Amino acid sequence: MSKLPNFVIIGAGKSGTTALYEYLAEHPQVYMSQIKETNFFALEGEQLVDPKDDPEQMHYYPRSITKWEDYLKLFEGATDEKAIGEVSPMYLYSPEAAFRLKEKLPNVKIIAILRNPVDRLYSRYMHLARENRPPSSHFEDALTPGNIWWKRNDLVQEGFYHTHLSKYYELFPADQIQVYLYEDLRKDPLKVIQNIYDFIGVDGWFEPDLSVSYNVSGVIQNKTLDKLIGQNSIIKKAIRQISPKLTDRVINNQLLKRWISQLRKKNLKKAPLSKETRVAMIQNIYQTEVQKLQSLINRDLTNWLKPY
Numbered sequence: 001m002s003k004l005p006n007f008v009i010i011g012a013g014k015s016g017t018t019a020l021y022e023y024l025a026e027h028p029q030v031y032m033s034q035i036k037e038t039n040f041f042a043l044e045g046e047q048l049v050d051p052k053d054d055p056e057q058m059h060y061y062p063r064s065i066t067k068w069e070d071y072l073k074l075f076e077g078a079t080d081e082k083a084i085g086e087v088s089p090m091y092l093y094s095p096e097a098a099f100r101l102k103e104k105l106p107n108v109k110i111i112a113i114l115r116n117p118v119d120r121l122y123s124r125y126m127h128l129a130r131e132n133r134p135p136s137s138h139f140e141d142a143l144t145p146g147n148i149w150w151k152r153n154d155l156v157q158e159g160f161y162h163t164h165l166s167k168y169y170e171l172f173p174a175d176q177i178q179v180y181l182y183e184d185l186r187k188d189p190l191k192v193i194q195n196i197y198d199f200i201g202v203d204g205w206f207e208p209d210l211s212v213s214y215n216v217s218g219v220i221q222n223k224t225l226d227k228l229i230g231q232n233s234i235i236k237k238a239i240r241q242i243s244p245k246l247t248d249r250v251i252n253n254q255l256l257k258r259w260i261s262q263l264r265k266k267n268l269k270k271a272p273l274s275k276e277t278r279v280a281m282i283q284n285i286y287q288t289e290v291q292k293l294q295s296l297i298n299r300d301l302t303n304w305l306k307p308y
Contacts, residue, residue, distance in 0.1 A: 003078045007200045011089030014123040015115035021087045023193045023208040031078040031088035039064035040071045042094035049117045083200040091264040093158050096165040096224045115182035116304045117159030117286045120275050140277055162292040179297045279307045
């Protein structure tokens with residue numbers, strides 16, 4: 001009998017999903033998909049687009065899984081783990097993901113971690129700038145409806161958390177959904193991860209290595225070093241040409257992953273977001289969504305509406 005996930009982390013992107021993936025993967029009673037972002041329930045049956053044919057990056061995950069039989073293979077390595085899971089932030093904003101999850105995994109536990117939508121968007125921008133593929137030259141362009149910032153669903157629209165999560169609350173019982181905040185993870189990561197352990201039904205005594213910062217965004221300082229250890233490093237590309245499976249084994253090596261993460265962090269510099277831009281985004285884009293989200297998840301989010 002094929003093994004299937006009994007929990008999924010649906011996002012949001014740039015809100016701590018990579019850290020949660022890594023912490024959960026360390027637990028001996030948890031089996032995580034070797035591909036962090038399968039995106040299967042968002043892209044099932046679709047034809048993947050080659051990046052060279054997608055100049056606006058509307059289809060930006062070319063390694064996604066789109067066939068059910070390939071999705072099942074991701075979990076063949078699971079043995080006697082109590083919890084099996086995957087992380088795909090695309091599920092949060094995908095129009096189809098919630099319905100497909102309900103159809104194929106009706107009892108799945110759903111985890112979301114949310115970040116101030118302005119900070120999340122700025123972090124996404126810095127992440128894309130780090131990879132030399134920003135949506136446009138200036139972050140302030142996001143304030144103009146109708147442009148690429150609004151067309152791509154991983155940018156401005158991903159921050160409409162109330163709209164996205166409402167679908168899940170309509171389809172799944174509330175006790176199958178757990179929502180966390182990024183600031184909770186930053187303040188007390190062990191408390192958050194142990195709460196997740198309890199939610200997915202594994203022993204809470206385990207403490208993962210919390211010393212590493214994963215998937216940090218920022219401006220690259222040393223471009224030569226980035227070519228060696230960055231997201232699109234020449235070493236990774238060379239290994240992938242030899243063997244994609246070997247690439248997965250290398251990048252999923254825990255010790256190597258921690259070492260590279262620390263080097264990448266040191267090679268990044270954060271540029272602050274101006275108060276004026278923050279206020280404009282809160283007032284013109286996200287204020288209503290944040291106010292509605294408070295009631296949906298029963299959390300006070302007034303700090304998200306402040307200009308700092």
